[in-house]
Amino acid sequence: MMHGPLSEIGLIEVLQLLERGGRSGVLRVTRTDDDPPHLMRITGGAIVAIEPDAGDHATRNALVDRHVLSDTDARDDTGVLLRPQARAMRAKLAVRAVTTMLHWSRGRFDFQEAPPAEGPLSISTDDLVFALVAAETRRVELASELAEFHLVPAFAPADLLASGVAPLLSPLDWRILDRVDGVRDVAELAAVLDEPLEEIAERVQSLQAAAILELQAARNNPAVAARMALEAGRYEEAAQLLRDRLAAHPHDAEAWRALGLAEVGAGRFENAIDAWQSWRSDEPSRSDEAQALMQAARTMVEALRDARD
Amino acid sequence: MAGERDQDVGIVAALGRRLASANATTLNNFAWFAARHGEHAAALDAARRAVSMPDAPHAALRALERLAAGRTDGILLAADDAAPAGRRPAGSPLAAAVAAHRQMEAVMAEACYRAAIDDPRLAAAAWNGLAVLHEHRHERVAADAAWGRALASGSVAAAHNRALAMLRRGLPHRARAALAPWLERTPVPAVLHFLAGYAALADQDPGSALPLLAAAAASDPDSARAQFTLGLAFERTGRHDDALAAIRRALLLSPWYLPQVWLLERDATGTLVELPADSVDSDPGLHTDDVLLTLGRSLLQTAHLGEALAVFDQVLAHQPSQPAALFHRGVVLAKLRRYDEAFDDWETVGRVDPGTEIGSASRRHARSARQLASLFAGG
Numbered sequence: 217m218m219h220g221p222l223s224e225i226g227l228i229e230v231l232q233l234l235e236r237g238g239r240s241g242v243l244r245v246t247r248t249d250d251d252p253p254h255l256m257r258i259t260g261g262a263i264v265a266i267e268p269d270a271g272d273h274a275t276r277n278a279l280v281d282r283h284v285l286s287d288t289d290a291r292d293d294t295g296v297l298l299r300p301q302a303r304a305m306r307a308k309l310a311v312r313a314v315t316t317m318l319h320w321s322r323g324r325f326d327f328q329e330a331p332p333a334e335g336p337l338s339i340s341t342d343d344l345v346f347a348l349v350a351a352e353t354r355r356v357e358l359a360s361e362l363a364e365f366h367l368v369p370a371f372a373p374a375d376l377l378a379s380g381v382a383p384l385l386s387p388l389d390w391r392i393l394d395r396v397d398g399v400r401d402v403a404e405l406a407a408v409l410d411e412p413l414e415e416i417a418e419r420v421q422s423l424q425a426a427a428i429l430e431l432q433a434a435r436n437n438p439a440v441a442a443r444m445a446l447e448a449g450r451y452e453e454a455a456q457l458l459r460d461r462l463a464a465h466p467h468d469a470e471a472w473r474a475l476g477l478a479e480v481g482a483g484r485f486e487n488a489i490d491a492w493q494s495w496r497s498d499e500p501s502r503s504d505e506a507q508a509l510m511q512a513a514r515t516m517v518e519a520l521r522d523a524r525d
Numbered sequence: 526m527a528g529e530r531d532q533d534v535g536i537v538a539a540l541g542r543r544l545a546s547a548n549a550t551t552l553n554n555f556a557w558f559a560a561r562h563g564e565h566a567a568a569l570d571a572a573r574r575a576v577s578m579p580d581a582p583h584a585a586l587r588a589l590e591r592l593a594a595g596r597t598d599g600i601l602l603a604a605d606d607a608a609p610a611g612r613r614p615a616g617s618p619l620a621a622a623v624a625a626h627r628q629m630e631a632v633m634a635e636a637c638y639r640a641a642i643d644d645p646r647l648a649a650a651a652w653n654g655l656a657v658l659h660e661h662r663h664e665r666v667a668a669d670a671a672w673g674r675a676l677a678s679g680s681v682a683a684a685h686n687r688a689l690a691m692l693r694r695g696l697p698h699r700a701r702a703a704l705a706p707w708l709e710r711t712p713v714p715a716v717l718h719f720l721a722g723y724a725a726l727a728d729q730d731p732g733s734a735l736p737l738l739a740a741a742a743a744s745d746p747d748s749a750r751a752q753f754t755l756g757l758a759f760e761r762t763g764r765h766d767d768a769l770a771a772i773r774r775a776l777l778l779s780p781w782y783l784p785q786v787w788l789l790e791r792d793a794t795g796t797l798v799e800l801p802a803d804s805v806d807s808d809p810g811l812h813t814d815d816v817l818l819t820l821g822r823s824l825l826q827t828a829h830l831g832e833a834l835a836v837f838d839q840v841l842a843h844q845p846s847q848p849a850a851l852f853h854r855g856v857v858l859a860k861l862r863r864y865d866e867a868f869d870d871w872e873t874v875g876r877v878d879p880g881t882e883i884g885s886a887s888r889r890h891a892r893s894a895r896q897l898a899s900l901f902a903g904g
Contacts, residue, residue: 282602283557283600283601283602284601284604285601286587286599286601287599301604374535374538377536377539378538378539378540378543379543380543382543382544382546382547382548383551384551385551386604386605387604390555390557390558390602394558394561394562428540
């Protein structure tokens with residue numbers, strides 16, 4: 217049995233210890249008491265399963281979300297998880313989950329010895345670290361090339377788009393093209409597609425090389441400029457830019473969401489509630505998220521009113 | 526909003542031009558993209574072109590199915606290393622068409638057949654399926670044109686189906702004429718022997734039907750259809766014992782079968798799939814149900830209850846309220862002590878045929894069955 221707080225010993229050290237010792241068992245990682253635990257099955261020091269992050273359910277869902285597996289097949293096809301595509305997706309989910317956990321500085325881990333067991337993964341901690349370092353290095357290079365990922369992809373003009381040889385595009389390329397709207401920057405595209413930033417950045421660059429996409433500077437784009445203002449804490453500027461954007465595009469759900477954030481930043485909670493109501497109307501699929509934020513803002517309104525009283 | 530829509534149209538059109546010579550996977554993925562941008566026609570065109578290629582991924586068949594049915598959701602992206610549909614059991618536009626046809630998803634089936642027509646290896650079989658589809662929809666001109674293309678290949682399935690189409694149009698003599706040249710070949714496929722016999726029977730010529738049906742049953746002894754129709758021919762020629770024997774052989778092979786089926790080919794090797802034809806409205810000359818009732822009663826009298834039940838079930842499959850079949854099935858069920866079911870049958874007869882002797886007998890039987898059923902329920 218081995219356990220302790222992540223504030224004193226990071227997960228990377230824990231995993232390296234287990235790998236060096238060729239240990240087998242279950243490593244339970246919990247961030248807070250309210251969060252569900254993440255269970256890593258370790259066999260001979262290697263990670264062979266991560267639940268729920270890279271479990272069967274998560275893998276099926278990820279394939280469905282990426283439009284490479286139908287709901288029906290996900291539900292009925294028992295062999296679907298044996299396909300190479302599913303194996304790759306599970307590994308990707310696992311690496312992402314571990315990468316996220318490696319950054320945690322709070323929470324705890326508990327390792328319980330158990331007999332070696334097989335699992336669908338085989339991740340060596342040392343290999344993972346090398347891969348993460350390589351990805352980080354590539355990310356820094358790409359950030360420099362793509363203005364900190366704030367360049368905005370847009371489709372090339374029609375005559376250019378229609379000319380040239382037929383390119384070979386991956387499913388990820390098509391998902392990128394599907395989401396390109398001349399408003400989202402590269403970072404937002406990665407977030408909305410739920411894919412690693414450096415992977416999206418590289419694909420966007422190759423689509424640019426194929427004369428399918430063009431990259432526009434962020435300053436030409438009010439939405440991106442507003443987001444940059446938000447990130448820099450310039451809330452009044454951000455709110456004004458977003459209102460300008462919404463005057464021209466009244467159903468831009470993301471702009472309504474960001475306006476709510478800007479209004480909160482500026483201390484105008486009632487305005488934030490109004491903005492998020494519009495966000496909820498324009499993006500019903502995220503109504504729970506909007507509702508939670510509105511409730512938080514209402515609490516703040518009441519708290520401030522009480523404080524004034 | 527109109528500006529954004531125009532922009533989408535322009536992007537899809539430009540990409541479509543760029544991808545004119547793309548491979549099947551890229552076309553499938555472009556169909557996905559176009560569908561998500563509301564460009565249904567462009568998506569459908571791309572999916573059709575994708576499935577017409579020999580290396581079409583399975584996702585392309587699915588895309589075509591969805592788009593042909595007017596759906597734009599549920600389309601999947603394919604990777605370049607995805608297994609082509611042809612390597613999968615269900616994999617070709619023709620297989621997709623036949624699958625859709627069997628589900629009576631006509632729009633989808635037609636789209637897939639038309640995609641298959643572009644492939645020279647599949648064209649004849651696709652024309653055959655398309656002709657059947659037109660027959661279903663009573664589009665006779667289109668059907669005749671498609672039959673012409675299908676028959677040019679010398680396909681047995683097409684010859685069979687064309688003759689069946691004539692039968693179903695109430696033209697048994699034309700069905701016989703269409704099959705006659707095939708009967709001079711060696712060997713004659715059992716399905717054609719059978720249909721020629723069936724057509725002769727429907728053409729009120731049981732004497733000619735008998736040898737044809739006997740030949741069909743001899744070359745395919747497991748064909749319940751051939752045995753059953755042979756039984757009908759015996760009955761019509763007055764050979765009642767032979768009729769009963771043939772019908773019982775048919776029932777042993779399968780208590781559930783269809784007298785008429787279309788033959789569809791699902792791949793280039795000519796693997797046949799049976800598609801049930803609708804009820805036999807177009808050949809009243811056969812009087813199938815009368816013969817079945819006679820045989821059912823014979824089986825009931827000789828205490829062959831299981832076979833009798835199967836025969837009456839056959840009649841009721843065609844005519845769910847046929848009083849005599851319901852009444853006698855009730856008797857069989859009561860003998861089998863299945864009183865609840867017997868009660869249901871007799872009560873139905875009493876309701877649908879109240880003024881007749883069989884109706885009043887049924888009501889009496891129903892009362893008894895109800896009492897018995899209540900005893901069993903209490904026990």
